Amino acid sequence: MSNGPHHLHTVAIQSGAAGRDIILPDIAAARERPREPVAIADMxxxxxxxxxxxxxYEEKDLIRASRIGLMRVYSERDVSRMTLINACREVGMPISVxxxxxxxxxxxxxxxxxNLIFEEAMLARQRELAANLSTLHRQLQQINTLLTPEEDGGGTSAHVNRHRPELDDIEHRCLQLMAEGYSPIRIARTLELRSDEIEMIERQVAEKLGAQNRFQAVAKAVLLGIVAN
Known part of the structure; x- marks a missing residue:
């Protein structure tokens, strides 16, 4: 596990879904977590x-909220569980997993x-992503082959050259991180921007590329050579 300068969320004991005590792994965090009780808005x-x-997540019995009067709040243990959940979701791990x-x-x-159990889970996810990436590269290469301009008898391309949209520096950096598999939350942290700002930038990038979503935007960017595949 990482022994870097980041503060570690260390969890001692937490009651699990079936009433069992669970020891959670150490997860590195970029900032200090809120003190309990944590209101749902703060969480x-x-x-x-x-x-x-x-x-x-409450419906899936992964975290449990309590109430102080009419206010829904979470304990420090729930924050620790959520830290683990969020780390898993940022790498695309399904809820069932x-x-x-x-x-x-x-x-x-x-x-x-x-810690070893968590590390094994991350390594398993890494293998899955590597396999998916290999498949994606093959599919993109096939699309490139299908879209390669063919020349007619006079040497003129039978297809119009595909348009490369102009992206500013922040849009290009955002697109590159999207291509590397970063989630919007992680991109916001990397570029030191708010989540809503990243969402707006991603929409602008998708619009310029004529894409319907972030995944289609990345695929088109690879085809156009804007980002490396």
């Missing part, structure tokens, strides 16, 4: 998610064992 802002997302991870963590008898 959502800290992790860059919506209230709806937090409710969804995250639930399995929590189930496996319930068998850990020490912090070291919990």
């Amino acid at each position: 959502a802002e800290f992790f860059g998610v919506t209230h709806r997302t937090l409710h969804f 995250i639930q399995d991870l929590f189930e496996t963590l319930s068998t850990a008898s020490s912090k070291t064992e919990a």
Whole structure:
């Protein structure tokens, strides 16, 4: 696990979905987490998610909110669980796999064992992404082959040259990070911008590329040679 300068979210014991005690791994964080009790608005802002997302995680029994009067709040333990959930979601791990991870963590008898379980889960996800990337590259190469301009008898291209849109520096940097698989939240942190600013930039990039979403924008950018495949 990382021993860098970042503060580590260290969790001792947390009650699991089935009432079992769970030792959670150490997860590096870029900033100090909020103190409990944490209001739902603060929880959502800290992790860059919506209230709806937090409710969804509650439905999946990954976190549990309590109430102080009419206010919905979370404990320090919930913040720690959410730190793990968010780390997994940022690398595209499905909810079902995250639930399995929590189930496996319930068998850990020490912090070291919990860290090893988390590391194995990340390595498994890394292998999945590498396999998906290989498939994506093959598909992009096939598209390139299908779209390669053919010349007629007079040597004139049978297709019009594809238009390369003009992107400013921040749009190009954002697009490059999108191509590297960064989530909008991670891009915002990397470029030191707000999440809503990144969402606007991604929409602008997609519009300039004539794409319907961020994934189509990346695919078109690769085809046009704007970013490396």
